[in-house]
Amino acid sequence: MTEEELHALRARALSGGPEKYRERLASQNKWPVRERLLRLLDPDSWVEDGLLAQNQAPDLAADGVVTGLGRVHGRPVAVMANDPTVKAGSWGALTVEKILRIQEKAYDLQCPLFYLVDSAGARITEQVQMFPGRRGAGRIFYNQVRLSGRVPQICLLFGPSAAGGAYIPAFADVVMMVDHNASLYLGSPRMAEMVIGERVSLEDMGGARMHCTVSGVGDLLARDEAEAIRWGRQYLSYFPDNYQMMPPSYPASAPRTEDWSGVIPANQNQPFDMMQVIARLVDDGSWFPLKPLFAPELITGLARLEGRPVGIVANQSLVKGGVLFCDSADKGARFIALCDAFNLPLLFLADVPGFMIGSRVERQGIIRHGAKMIAAVSEATVPKISVIVRKAYGAGLYAMAGPAFGADATLALPSAQIAVMGPEAAVNAVHYHRIQELEEDARQHFIRQQQESYQKDIDIGRLAAELVVDDVVAPEELRRECIRRLTFYEGKARVFSERRHPVAPV
Amino acid sequence: MQAIVASLAGTVFKILVKPGDAVKAGDTVVILESMKMEIPVEADASGVVQEVPHREGDFVNEGDPLVIVS
Numbered sequence: 266m267t268e269e270e271l272h273a274l275r276a277r278a279l280s281g282g283p284e285k286y287r288e289r290l291a292s293q294n295k296w297p298v299r300e301r302l303l304r305l306l307d308p309d310s311w312v313e314d315g316l317l318a319q320n321q322a323p324d325l326a327a328d329g330v331v332t333g334l335g336r337v338h339g340r341p342v343a344v345m346a347n348d349p350t351v352k353a354g355s356w357g358a359l360t361v362e363k364i365l366r367i368q369e370k371a372y373d374l375q376c377p378l379f380y381l382v383d384s385a386g387a388r389i390t391e392q393v394q395m396f397p398g399r400r401g402a403g404r405i406f407y408n409q410v411r412l413s414g415r416v417p418q419i420c421l422l423f424g425p426s427a428a429g430g431a432y433i434p435a436f437a438d439v440v441m442m443v444d445h446n447a448s449l450y451l452g453s454p455r456m457a458e459m460v461i462g463e464r465v466s467l468e469d470m471g472g473a474r475m476h477c478t479v480s481g482v483g484d485l486l487a488r489d490e491a492e493a494i495r496w497g498r499q500y501l502s503y504f505p506d507n508y509q510m511m512p513p514s515y516p517a518s519a520p521r522t523e524d525w526s527g528v529i530p531a532n533q534n535q536p537f538d539m540m541q542v543i544a545r546l547v548d549d550g551s552w553f554p555l556k557p558l559f560a561p562e563l564i565t566g567l568a569r570l571e572g573r574p575v576g577i578v579a580n581q582s583l584v585k586g587g588v589l590f591c592d593s594a595d596k597g598a599r600f601i602a603l604c605d606a607f608n609l610p611l612l613f614l615a616d617v618p619g620f621m622i623g624s625r626v627e628r629q630g631i632i633r634h635g636a637k638m639i640a641a642v643s644e645a646t647v648p649k650i651s652v653i654v655r656k657a658y659g660a661g662l663y664a665m666a667g668p669a670f671g672a673d674a675t676l677a678l679p680s681a682q683i684a685v686m687g688p689e690a691a692v693n694a695v696h697y698h699r700i701q702e703l704e705e706d707a708r709q710h711f712i713r714q715q716q717e718s719y720q721k722d723i724d725i726g727r728l729a730a731e732l733v734v735d736d737v738v739a740p741e742e743l744r745r746e747c748i749r750r751l752t753f754y755e756g757k758a759r760v761f762s763e764r765r766h767p768v769a770p771v
Numbered sequence: 772m773q774a775i776v777a778s779l780a781g782t783v784f785k786i787l788v789k790p791g792d793a794v795k796a797g798d799t800v801v802i803l804e805s806m807k808m809e810i811p812v813e814a815d816a817s818g819v820v821q822e823v824p825h826r827e828g829d830f831v832n833e834g835d836p837l838v839i840v841s
Contacts, residue, residue: 536808621779625832
C-alpha cells in the first residue's frame with residue numbers, strides 16, 4: 266500500500282455511507298457520527314481502532330461502527346458509535362467484533378464506556394457470522410453484564426435500537442433518548458402487525474417519550490442530540506472512572522436559597538414539593554435528575570454537597586401522595602445500586618405514607634417489587650444518611666433507609682413522624698369495634714382523643730428519647746449537618762455479607 | 772372526549788368541577804383521598820367538562836375516569 270492509497274482509504278472510511286444517506290441526516294435532525302464524537306469528546310483526544318474495517322467493500326465504511334478512546338473532562342473513556350449512514354447502522358460480523366473489542370478495552374483500562382446508538386439491528390445477510398457464536402452479538406450483552414458496576418456505561422440513543430440491539434440500553438447504567446428520533450423495541454410495528462395482529466405506531470410502541478415516562482428503560486428525554494451529548498458529559502462528572510476510585514470533587518457553591526419558611530406544611534396530609542427541600546440542600550446548579558418522568562412519586566438524582574457528589578432518593582408527595590408503587594420501588598432499587606457501585610454516598614429524604622395497598626397493586630406484585638428496593642437499600646454499603654422530612658410510615662421507612670438498614674445516621678426534622686401507620690388508620694385499626702359501638706357525637710370525640718394521644722406517641726421528640734433517631738435538626742441546619750457527617754463516613758468499612766451473591770427478589 | 776383518570780386507587784374526596792366548566796391543563800379537578808393523603812388530580816389537557824361520573828365518597832380504582840372533557 267502506498268501512502269496515497271492509505272490516505273484514500275482513510276478518507277473513504279471517514280466519510281461514512283453513501284451520499285444520499287449522509288444528506289438525509291440534516292432533515293432528520295441528526296449529526297453525522299463523527300460530529301457526535303467531536304461534540305462528546307475533549308478536542309484532540311481521539312484514537313481510533315478499526316477505521317479500515319471492511320475497506321474492500323464499497324459501502325461498509327468502518328463496518329458501520331466507530332470505536333476508539335478519547336477524553337471527557339480530561340478523563341479517558343471508550344466509545345462505540347453506530348454510523349446510521351452505513352446500512353442503517355446495522356451489525357455485521359465485524360461491527361460486532363469491533364464493539365466487543367472496545368468493551369474489552371474498557372474492561373482492561375477500567376474506564377467508562379459510551380454507547381452512541383443509532384442502529385437498525387442485525388444484518389440478516391450476515392446472521393451466521395454475527396448472531397449465534399462465541400464472538401456473536403450475544404457476547405456484547407455478556408460483556409455489558411461483566412462491565413456493569415465495574416465502569417460507568419452510558420448510552421446516548423440517537424435513533425433506533427431494534428430487536429437484540431434494544432438490550433444495549435437496557436444493560437447500560439443510564440440512557441439518554443432524543444425525543445422523536447430515538448426508539449427501542451424488540452419487534453417493529455410491522456412485525457407486531459404480522460406476528461400478533463397489533464396495529465401501533467412506532468412512537469407509541471417504542472418511542473423515546475414512552476420509554477422515559479412509561480416503561481422506564483429511558484432515563485432522560487433530550488430535545489436534540491446536542492442536549493443528549495451535554496447530559497452524557499455532565500452525567501460522567503458525578504462518577505469515578507471505575508468502582509475502585511472515588512467520584513471527583515468540584516468547586517463548592519451555596520444552595521440556590523436557604524430560606525425554609527413555608528416549605529414544609531404543618532398538615533401531614535397536604536402534599537408539598539420535595540424539590541424545594543432538595544434546592545435548599547444541594548450546591549446550586551448541581552442537581553441532575555434521573556428518570557424524572559418515570560414514577561415521579563419517587564425522586565432520584567445526582568447532586569453535589571459542598572462539591573462532593575451524592576445520590577438523592579426522595580419521596581415526592583405532589584405525585585400520588587409520595588406513595589411507593591411497583592415502578593417507584595424498581596426505580597429506587599436501580600438508583601441505589603448505581604450509587605453503591607460507584608461509591609456515591611446516598612441521602613434519603615423521607616416523606617412516605619408507605620407502599621400502596623389494594624388489590625390492583627397486590628396483583629402487580631407490590632411485595633416483590635418493594636422487596637427489591639429494600640434489598641438494594643440493605644446491600645448498599647456506601648455512606649447512607651436517612652433524613653425523615655415528614656412522615657415515614659410502614660415499610661416506607663425501611664425502603665427509605667430507616668434505622669434498621671445500616672444508615673450511618675437517621676436524622677429527623679422537627680416535622681418528622683415515624684410509625685407503622687398514620688394516626689387516622691392506626692386509631693381505626695386499634696379501636697375498630699369500640700368506634701362502631703359509639704353514637705355519632707361520642708364517636709367523633711373518641712376518635713379525636715385517640716388520634717391526639719397517638720400523635721404524641723409518634724412525635725419525634727419521643728422517638729429521639731428512645732434513640733430511634735440519632736438527632737433532630739432544624740431544616741436550616743440540615744445541609745451543614747449532612748456535609749459534616751459525610752466527611753466522617755467516607756472511610757467506612759464496606760463489607761456487607763460473605764457469600765457468592767444474594768438470591769435477589771425480582 | 773378525553774377522560775381524566777384516577778392516578779391511584781382511593782376515595783373521591785372533593786370534586787372541584789361540574790359539567791359545563793372550562794378546564795385548563797394543570798388545573799386540579801378532583802382531590803382523591805388515599806393512604807390518608809390528599810391527592811390532587813390534574814387535567815392533562817384543556818377542554819369543557821362533559822361528565823363527572825362519580826360522587827364524593829365513591830371508591831375509584833387506578834385508571835378509572837373521574838372527569839370527562841371534550
